[in-house]
Amino acid sequence: MPFRSGLRSLVTSVFAVVFCMSAAHPNPGFADEGMYLFNELPTQLLKERHQFTPTAQWAKSLQLSSVRFNSGGSGSFVSSNGLVLTNHHVASDTLQKLSTPDRNLVDNGYLASDPGQELKAPDLELNVLIEMIDVTQRVQAAVTQHGDAEAAAKQRQASIATIEKESTDETGLRSDVVTLFGGAQYHLYRYKKYTDVRLVWAPETKxxxxxxxADNFEYPRYNLDATIFRVYENDQPAQLEHFLKWSDVPLKEDDLIFVSGHPGRTQRIFTxxxxxxLRDVRLPFILDYLRRKEVLLQQYRLESNEAARRGRDELFGIQNGRKAYTGMLAGLQDPQTIASKRGRQNRLKSAALASPELAPLVVAFDQIAEIQTEKAAHLRESVSLRSDLFSFALSIVLMTQEDLKPNAERYPEYTESARESMLTRLTSPAPLYDDLQRVKLADEIALLMERRGGDDELVREVLAGRSPQEVAAELVAQTKIGDPAVREELIAGGYNAVLGSNDPMVQLARKIEPVFRSVRQTTDQLDEREKQAYAQISRIITAAEGTSGYPDATFTLRLAFGTVKGYRENGQPVEPTTDLAGAFTHSAEHEGQEDFDLPQSWLDAKESLDLTTQLNFVSTADIIGGNSGSPVVDRKGNLVGLIFDGNIQSLTSDYLYSDAQSRAVSVSGVGIKEAIRKIYQAPSLADQLGR
Amino acid sequence: MPFRSGLRSLVTSVFAVVFCMSAAHPNPGFADEGMYLFNELPTQLLKERHQFTPTAQWAKSLQLSSVRFNSGGSGSFVSSNGLVLTNHHVASDTLQKLSTPDRNLVDNGYLASDPGQELKAPDLELNVLIEMIDVTQRVQAAVTQHGDAEAAAKQRQASIATIEKESTDETGLRSDVVTLFGGAQYHLYRYKKYTDVRLVWAPETKxxxxxxxADNFEYPRYNLDATIFRVYENDQPAQLEHFLKWSDVPLKEDDLIFVSGHPGRTQRIFTxxxxxxLRDVRLPFILDYLRRKEVLLQQYRLESNEAARRGRDELFGIQNGRKAYTGMLAGLQDPQTIASKRGRQNRLKSAALASPELAPLVVAFDQIAEIQTEKAAHLRESVSLRSDLFSFALSIVLMTQEDLKPNAERYPEYTESARESMLTRLTSPAPLYDDLQRVKLADEIALLMERRGGDDELVREVLAGRSPQEVAAELVAQTKIGDPAVREELIAGGYNAVLGSNDPMVQLARKIEPVFRSVRQTTDQLDEREKQAYAQISRIITAAEGTSGYPDATFTLRLAFGTVKGYRENGQPVEPTTDLAGAFTHSAEHEGQEDFDLPQSWLDAKESLDLTTQLNFVSTADIIGGNSGSPVVDRKGNLVGLIFDGNIQSLTSDYLYSDAQSRAVSVSGVGIKEAIRKIYQAPSLADQLGR
Structure with missing residues (x-):
C-alpha cells in the first residue's frame, strides 16, 4: 500500500516543495531501474537484458489501457464494457464517501449484482493519456529573463498556460505541460477524462x-487489494477499444513483467x-505532522462506532504515509546511503571540472545547498489549515480572484485547462461530518498557533480572543460551505460574491489569503531556483554518464519492467509468490490479533477454493507511490497482476533504486479472478474480466 | 488517570526543566484552591469556609497513613496488617513487571487467596513522611556567592547534601531537603521506607x-481504578499503628472531603x-515526542499478542500523558488564560514598583523572560537515549564517577542519602525484552540524529558508519547490562570496573557521558537562575497578596480539601456521583466498542450486586499528577474514596485552579468494598479494609 491516493493528495498539497520536484537521472545504475516515458522507451536495454522488443502496437495498447486516478493512484481498463481495475486502497477514499452510518462499504465491501446497482463516485476523475507532444523549444524560447528567477518563472508559466489552453480549445482534451528532466524537457500531455465512474465490486477491508x-510494506503478503469500477459515458457503460486481456497463467520466478502506471514523485537527482x-529537517517535520494527525484521528475514532467509521479512511491513509516516510528516513539515516550518493556526486563534480564547458555549471551544487538552508528557514510558515471546509473556502477565494487575471498569469491549478478538474473537486457532494470537521479544524488552528507563536498577528486575528476549539466550533456551526450547492453558487458569483459573503469560513479564508500568497511566492521562488540549478546538474549528468535514461517521476504515465524474483532476508530465502492457502495459514499463525482475521466470506468459501491459486508476488520493477493500482502485464501485454505495495526495503526507492532486496508487491491476476468467482460469488463479473 | 506513575517518571527525567520547577503561590484566588504543607495547614481558611478545625491527632494520623509510591504516585495504609490502597494505574507498572507471557496481570487482574500468594514487586519503594524540619536558615547561610549563579548553586547543593547525610546517619531514615516557595523555604523531610511490597489484589484493566x-479525563465515569498491595517487614506483614478507617457511608453533594497525597508539580507562579x-515551544516539543513514542509502541504491539502484552503498560502511560499535555496546551492556547495571568502580573509589578524596597525585584520578570529564550535555544540538546538498557548503563557510569567525589559535590540523585533508592532502581529484576529494547533504542538513536543533525560529531561516533537500527540491534544483542547481577557487579566494582568493561552499552554510555554532563550543566544553571528570579517574585507576591498560602507542588505530601460537587457542561447539569448500575448502562450505550466491554467477572456478578452502590464521585479538591492513588477522607479522617483522575476541564490546573468546572475524580470507598466482596469474591480481604 505505498502512498495511496488520499495520502498522496494530502502530501502534494501540504508538502508541495518536496513533491513538486522533478528532475533527471539518466543511465540507471542498476539492472531493472527506471520509470520510462512511453515516447522514449528503453528498447535497447530491454532487448539486451530481456531479449524483448516492444512493438508500437504493444506500447500503444498498454498506454491507452492505463488509467490515472486523479485522486492519486493508477488503474487499468480490463474489459470492453468499461471495467476499471485498481487497488482497494486507491478506491477506499471513494468507498468512504459512498458509505453511510448504515452502509459501511469500507469495512464490508460491495458487489453490484446488476448495472443498476453500480454506485456513482461523487468526485472521481480518471485520465487516459492519449497523446504526448514535445514542446520544449517553445517553452524555452519564451524565457528571456534568465537572470531573474521570478521573471523567468512567470514567463515559463505564461507560456505553459497558453500552450495548455490552445490544446484544450483545439482538442477538448485535458492538456497538461509536464516538466521533465529538471526542466530540460517539456511535454504536452493530452488526456481523455472520465468523470462518471461507478463502483462495481470491492472486497472487505479484512x-x-x-x-x-503490521503487515503493511512487509512481505510475504496475502492481500486482495483490488477494487473494480466502471466508467460511463452518456449514462451508459463506456465502450472501450483498448483494454487489457486477462492472463490465466500464474507467474513463476524470472518471468519478465511490465508495470504501466503513474509514479508520483522520485528525487533521485537530489544532491x-x-x-x-530531507534527513535532518524535512522528513522529521513531516513525520511529526503525520503522527500528530494519526493520534488525533485515533482519539476521535474512540468516541463511537460511527466516529470510527467516519475517521477510518483518513486514518489509514495517514498511517500508511507515516510508515512510508519512516522507512524513507531510516534509509537516509543509514550513513551508507549518503556515502554512496556522495561518491557519485564527487565523480560528477570532478568530471565537470575537467571540462571547460561544464565547469561553470558546478556552482549549481552549491546553489542547491544554499536553497536547502533557505527552505529550512521557511519550513514552519505554511498557513493552509488542512481541513475540508476551510480548504474549500480558501480554494474558492483563490479561484474567483485568479479568474479575474489573464489565463497566463494564474496559479497553474486555476488556469483554464486545469479549472474543470478543480471544479469537480470543489463541488463534490461527498459527505462531510461536523464533528470530524471540528476536530480537524481546531487542531489545524492550534498548529498554526504553535508554528507562528501565540503573539503572531495573523493568529491573534484568527482567534479574536477565543480558543482554537471555540473558533473551530463556531466556524463549523455557522458556515454553509459544506453544502456543494453553496460552493457552486459562490464560484458562479465570482469574486464579488466572495467579497459580499458573510459566511465566516469564507471570511476566515480571506483573512488568511494574503499570507498564503506571500508564503507561496517564497516557496515558488525557491522551487524555481532549485529547478534551474537541477537543470544544470542534469546537463552534467548527461555529459558524464550518457543520455539514455528516464526523468524523475511526475505522476504521469511511465513504463517500468522487471522480473518476478524472490530475495534473501536475515539469511533466509523469501519466495517470490504466495497463494490462497498461505492466507489461511498466516491468519492461523496470528490468532487473536484483530487485523489477521479473514472475513467471513473467505471462511465460508474455503472449501470451494483452489487453495493453490497464486495470490501475491514480488518483482524487481521500479515503482513508487502513485503506482498503486498499476496493471502488471506480461510479454504479450496481458494482465498478470496489480501493483499494491513495496516491501519495507523498497522505501528508499524515492532517492535510490536497488534490486538487492527492494521489491514491488502485486496481487496476482489469477488470484483476483478466483476470489471474485468463488469467494464473492460473482462469476458473471469474473467472466467479463479481460473481454 | 492523571499523570500516572510510569509517565511521571518518564517525564521528570526527560523534561526535567519543566518538572523540577517549584515555586510559590500564596493567597489562593479561588475557594478550595491549595495543596497545603502538613506543617502549615490552612486552619483559619478551613474554619471560615467549612467550619472545620483539624486536630493535631487528625492531621498526624492522616500524614502517617499516607504513602508515596516512589515510582510516581500516592497511596494509603488501610489496615493494621499492612494493606496499601492505590490506583490500578499506579500499580500497573508493577503488574506489568510481574507478568509473563502466560500470566497477564495487567489484563486479567490478580487475587492472592492467602498471604503466601502475594507477589513481591521487583522494585517498588514506598515512603511514609515521618518528620518535617525547617532548615531554611542553615541552607541560606551556606550561600555566600550570590552574584555567581553556578557557585551559589554549588554551595546550596553542598549544604543540602550535608544536611541530608547527617539526617540519614542520625536517624536511618531517607532524608530529603525539599525546596519550597521557589527557594524561600527549605524543609528536611524524613521518610520511613518500605521496599518489600507485595501484590494482594488488582482488578482487570477492563x-x-x-x-x-476515550473516557480518560472525562466524567461521568465508572472506573474501579484500585489495587491493593501489602507492605512487609522482615518477611512478615508490617504491623501498622496508623492506617485509615473505612467509611461505609456513601458521599452526597456538598460533603467536605480531604485529599492527602503527593502532587507532582504545579507551576502556578509562572510568569x-x-x-x-510552554505554549509556543516546550509543550509542542513534548507532545511531538509523546506522539512519536505512542505511534512507535502501537506499531511494535501489532507484531504479535506477546508484543502487545509487552508494550501495553508503557503505551498506556504515554497515551495518558499525551492526553494530559494536550489539555494543558489547549488551556494555554485560550487567550483568556494568558490575559488573566497577565492581569495579575501587571498588578504585581505595579504594586512592587510603588514600593522602594520591592521595586528593584521587578527585574526578575525580565530575567525569567530571558531565561525562556535561552531554554528554547537549548531545547534539542538532550542526549539521554531513553531506553532501559542505555539508561542503566549511563546511570552506572555516572554513579561510579559520582561516588569518587565528596558527597556534597555529587549530583543530587547520587548523594549518599539518595543512593539507596537509586540502587533499588538500578538492580531491579524486572524483565526486559530484547525486541522492545531494540525498537526503543533504535528510535532514540534516530531521534538523536534528528535533533543534532547527521553531521554532528557525537552522532557520527555513535553510528560509526551503521544505521540507527543496526547500532541498536548490535548493542542489544551484545550487552549484558540487562542482567541485574551484571549491573550490581559493575556498581560494586566502581569506576575502575566501568573503565575496564568491554560491554558495548557501557562503552556507548561513556561516549555520551561528557556531552550529557555538559548539557546538564547548562540546564542546571538555567534552573538556578530561574529559581533565584522566582524567589524574588515570591517576595513580591507575599508583599502584595499576603502570606498565608501553599507552595507549588513538589511530589511531597500535601493536604487538599473541597466538597463533593457536580457542575454544568454544555448547559446540562453533571451529577456528582455515579453508581454500579451506571457502569452497565454505559457499557450498553457503547456496545461494539472494545474499551467499553465490562469484564466477565462483572457480568457474572451483576445479579448479586447492589447496583445502587456508589462507584465514582467528583469534588473541588485541588489535585494534580502524582495525586493518583491519594486517599480521600471525611471530617472524621475515615477513607471515603481514592483519587484517580481529573476531568478534562482540570487539565489546566498545572498553572490555574478553578472550581467552575474543574473536578477531581475519585473511586468511592463503598464501591471498592462492594466490588471486592461480590465481584472479586474476596470477603475476607474486604473485611480487613479499615481494620
Missing part, C-alpha cells in the same frame, strides 16, 4: 488490507545536501 | 480503565513569559 498496519535536508 | 482512552514559552 481481505484487502489483511494483516493491517547530497538536498538529501541531508 | 474494570480499572473502563472506557479506555506570562514562562507560560508563553
Amino acid at each position: 481481505a484487502a488490507f489483511f494483516g493491517g498496519d 547530497v545536501e538536498a538529501l541531508e535536508y | 474494570a480499572a480503565f473502563f472506557g479506555g482512552d 506570562v513569559e514562562a507560560l508563553e514559552y
Whole structure:
C-alpha cells in the first residue's frame, strides 16, 4: 500500500516543495531501474537484458489501457464494457464517501449484482493519456529573463498556460505541460477524462488490507487489494477499444513483467545536501505532522462506532504515509546511503571540472545547498489549515480572484485547462461530518498557533480572543460551505460574491489569503531556483554518464519492467509468490490479533477454493507511490497482476533504486479472478474480466 | 488517570526543566484552591469556609497513613496488617513487571487467596513522611556567592547534601531537603521506607480503565481504578499503628472531603513569559515526542499478542500523558488564560514598583523572560537515549564517577542519602525484552540524529558508519547490562570496573557521558537562575497578596480539601456521583466498542450486586499528577474514596485552579468494598479494609 491516493493528495498539497520536484537521472545504475516515458522507451536495454522488443502496437495498447486516478493512484481498463481495475486502497477514499452510518462499504465491501446497482463516485476523475507532444523549444524560447528567477518563472508559466489552453480549445482534451528532466524537457500531455465512474465490486477491508498496519510494506503478503469500477459515458457503460486481456497463467520466478502506471514523485537527482535536508529537517517535520494527525484521528475514532467509521479512511491513509516516510528516513539515516550518493556526486563534480564547458555549471551544487538552508528557514510558515471546509473556502477565494487575471498569469491549478478538474473537486457532494470537521479544524488552528507563536498577528486575528476549539466550533456551526450547492453558487458569483459573503469560513479564508500568497511566492521562488540549478546538474549528468535514461517521476504515465524474483532476508530465502492457502495459514499463525482475521466470506468459501491459486508476488520493477493500482502485464501485454505495495526495503526507492532486496508487491491476476468467482460469488463479473 | 506513575517518571527525567520547577503561590484566588504543607495547614481558611478545625491527632494520623509510591504516585495504609490502597494505574507498572507471557496481570487482574500468594514487586519503594524540619536558615547561610549563579548553586547543593547525610546517619531514615516557595523555604523531610511490597489484589484493566482512552479525563465515569498491595517487614506483614478507617457511608453533594497525597508539580507562579514559552515551544516539543513514542509502541504491539502484552503498560502511560499535555496546551492556547495571568502580573509589578524596597525585584520578570529564550535555544540538546538498557548503563557510569567525589559535590540523585533508592532502581529484576529494547533504542538513536543533525560529531561516533537500527540491534544483542547481577557487579566494582568493561552499552554510555554532563550543566544553571528570579517574585507576591498560602507542588505530601460537587457542561447539569448500575448502562450505550466491554467477572456478578452502590464521585479538591492513588477522607479522617483522575476541564490546573468546572475524580470507598466482596469474591480481604 505505498502512498495511496488520499495520502498522496494530502502530501502534494501540504508538502508541495518536496513533491513538486522533478528532475533527471539518466543511465540507471542498476539492472531493472527506471520509470520510462512511453515516447522514449528503453528498447535497447530491454532487448539486451530481456531479449524483448516492444512493438508500437504493444506500447500503444498498454498506454491507452492505463488509467490515472486523479485522486492519486493508477488503474487499468480490463474489459470492453468499461471495467476499471485498481487497488482497494486507491478506491477506499471513494468507498468512504459512498458509505453511510448504515452502509459501511469500507469495512464490508460491495458487489453490484446488476448495472443498476453500480454506485456513482461523487468526485472521481480518471485520465487516459492519449497523446504526448514535445514542446520544449517553445517553452524555452519564451524565457528571456534568465537572470531573474521570478521573471523567468512567470514567463515559463505564461507560456505553459497558453500552450495548455490552445490544446484544450483545439482538442477538448485535458492538456497538461509536464516538466521533465529538471526542466530540460517539456511535454504536452493530452488526456481523455472520465468523470462518471461507478463502483462495481470491492472486497472487505479484512481481505484487502489483511494483516493491517503490521503487515503493511512487509512481505510475504496475502492481500486482495483490488477494487473494480466502471466508467460511463452518456449514462451508459463506456465502450472501450483498448483494454487489457486477462492472463490465466500464474507467474513463476524470472518471468519478465511490465508495470504501466503513474509514479508520483522520485528525487533521485537530489544532491547530497538536498538529501541531508530531507534527513535532518524535512522528513522529521513531516513525520511529526503525520503522527500528530494519526493520534488525533485515533482519539476521535474512540468516541463511537460511527466516529470510527467516519475517521477510518483518513486514518489509514495517514498511517500508511507515516510508515512510508519512516522507512524513507531510516534509509537516509543509514550513513551508507549518503556515502554512496556522495561518491557519485564527487565523480560528477570532478568530471565537470575537467571540462571547460561544464565547469561553470558546478556552482549549481552549491546553489542547491544554499536553497536547502533557505527552505529550512521557511519550513514552519505554511498557513493552509488542512481541513475540508476551510480548504474549500480558501480554494474558492483563490479561484474567483485568479479568474479575474489573464489565463497566463494564474496559479497553474486555476488556469483554464486545469479549472474543470478543480471544479469537480470543489463541488463534490461527498459527505462531510461536523464533528470530524471540528476536530480537524481546531487542531489545524492550534498548529498554526504553535508554528507562528501565540503573539503572531495573523493568529491573534484568527482567534479574536477565543480558543482554537471555540473558533473551530463556531466556524463549523455557522458556515454553509459544506453544502456543494453553496460552493457552486459562490464560484458562479465570482469574486464579488466572495467579497459580499458573510459566511465566516469564507471570511476566515480571506483573512488568511494574503499570507498564503506571500508564503507561496517564497516557496515558488525557491522551487524555481532549485529547478534551474537541477537543470544544470542534469546537463552534467548527461555529459558524464550518457543520455539514455528516464526523468524523475511526475505522476504521469511511465513504463517500468522487471522480473518476478524472490530475495534473501536475515539469511533466509523469501519466495517470490504466495497463494490462497498461505492466507489461511498466516491468519492461523496470528490468532487473536484483530487485523489477521479473514472475513467471513473467505471462511465460508474455503472449501470451494483452489487453495493453490497464486495470490501475491514480488518483482524487481521500479515503482513508487502513485503506482498503486498499476496493471502488471506480461510479454504479450496481458494482465498478470496489480501493483499494491513495496516491501519495507523498497522505501528508499524515492532517492535510490536497488534490486538487492527492494521489491514491488502485486496481487496476482489469477488470484483476483478466483476470489471474485468463488469467494464473492460473482462469476458473471469474473467472466467479463479481460473481454 | 492523571499523570500516572510510569509517565511521571518518564517525564521528570526527560523534561526535567519543566518538572523540577517549584515555586510559590500564596493567597489562593479561588475557594478550595491549595495543596497545603502538613506543617502549615490552612486552619483559619478551613474554619471560615467549612467550619472545620483539624486536630493535631487528625492531621498526624492522616500524614502517617499516607504513602508515596516512589515510582510516581500516592497511596494509603488501610489496615493494621499492612494493606496499601492505590490506583490500578499506579500499580500497573508493577503488574506489568510481574507478568509473563502466560500470566497477564495487567489484563486479567490478580487475587492472592492467602498471604503466601502475594507477589513481591521487583522494585517498588514506598515512603511514609515521618518528620518535617525547617532548615531554611542553615541552607541560606551556606550561600555566600550570590552574584555567581553556578557557585551559589554549588554551595546550596553542598549544604543540602550535608544536611541530608547527617539526617540519614542520625536517624536511618531517607532524608530529603525539599525546596519550597521557589527557594524561600527549605524543609528536611524524613521518610520511613518500605521496599518489600507485595501484590494482594488488582482488578482487570477492563474494570480499572473502563472506557479506555476515550473516557480518560472525562466524567461521568465508572472506573474501579484500585489495587491493593501489602507492605512487609522482615518477611512478615508490617504491623501498622496508623492506617485509615473505612467509611461505609456513601458521599452526597456538598460533603467536605480531604485529599492527602503527593502532587507532582504545579507551576502556578509562572510568569506570562514562562507560560508563553510552554505554549509556543516546550509543550509542542513534548507532545511531538509523546506522539512519536505512542505511534512507535502501537506499531511494535501489532507484531504479535506477546508484543502487545509487552508494550501495553508503557503505551498506556504515554497515551495518558499525551492526553494530559494536550489539555494543558489547549488551556494555554485560550487567550483568556494568558490575559488573566497577565492581569495579575501587571498588578504585581505595579504594586512592587510603588514600593522602594520591592521595586528593584521587578527585574526578575525580565530575567525569567530571558531565561525562556535561552531554554528554547537549548531545547534539542538532550542526549539521554531513553531506553532501559542505555539508561542503566549511563546511570552506572555516572554513579561510579559520582561516588569518587565528596558527597556534597555529587549530583543530587547520587548523594549518599539518595543512593539507596537509586540502587533499588538500578538492580531491579524486572524483565526486559530484547525486541522492545531494540525498537526503543533504535528510535532514540534516530531521534538523536534528528535533533543534532547527521553531521554532528557525537552522532557520527555513535553510528560509526551503521544505521540507527543496526547500532541498536548490535548493542542489544551484545550487552549484558540487562542482567541485574551484571549491573550490581559493575556498581560494586566502581569506576575502575566501568573503565575496564568491554560491554558495548557501557562503552556507548561513556561516549555520551561528557556531552550529557555538559548539557546538564547548562540546564542546571538555567534552573538556578530561574529559581533565584522566582524567589524574588515570591517576595513580591507575599508583599502584595499576603502570606498565608501553599507552595507549588513538589511530589511531597500535601493536604487538599473541597466538597463533593457536580457542575454544568454544555448547559446540562453533571451529577456528582455515579453508581454500579451506571457502569452497565454505559457499557450498553457503547456496545461494539472494545474499551467499553465490562469484564466477565462483572457480568457474572451483576445479579448479586447492589447496583445502587456508589462507584465514582467528583469534588473541588485541588489535585494534580502524582495525586493518583491519594486517599480521600471525611471530617472524621475515615477513607471515603481514592483519587484517580481529573476531568478534562482540570487539565489546566498545572498553572490555574478553578472550581467552575474543574473536578477531581475519585473511586468511592463503598464501591471498592462492594466490588471486592461480590465481584472479586474476596470477603475476607474486604473485611480487613479499615481494620
